[in-house]
Structures are given as structure tokens and as C-alpha cells.
Amino acid sequence: MYLIGTAAVSRFLIPIIALMSSFGPVTALAALGTTLQSTVASGARVLAIIDEEPETEYITGKAPIEFAGTEVKDVSFAYSGENVLDHVSFQIPEG
16 A cells, blocks of 8 residues: 555554554553462461461469579480481570
């Protein structure tokens, strides 16, 4: 049509440019469902953590626990056959 003079170049060029420039937003819109679903799931997990009650109870009205230090002598520990601690000794002083 351009070669025979019945249509100008702008009649072909403008729709092609419009089509090419709309590709990015259409792709983003298509991914919106997946992104939104992930965001909602993450929000639900955060709210579930906030709503959790502590497993331990707060103890009030009791005498405070006194700690005068402790000592560990010759402790060994293996996990799945691999030594993790081998004859460890240490002291933890008060304070």
C-alpha cells in the first residue's frame, strides 16, 4: 500500500510502535497474579508469627533465681558418629 501510494508510512509505523511499546506493561500485568499471590502468602505468614502466643509462661510473684556460677568437666558429644565435643571443660562464673 505504501509502494502504490495509497497509505502513508505513518499509518504503518504508529501501530507498530504502539504494539512494541505495550509489550512491557502487558508482561508485567501477566506476572501480577503470581506476584500478588506470593505477596499475600508472605503477609499471611508474617501475621501468623505476630499472632503466636509464647510457649513459656511469664512467672511473676516468685523469688528471683540466683546463679552462683557453674563448671563443666570433661564433656564429650558425638552426632551421627562424628565427635563434636571431645573432653571439653570450662567454668562460667557468676555475673
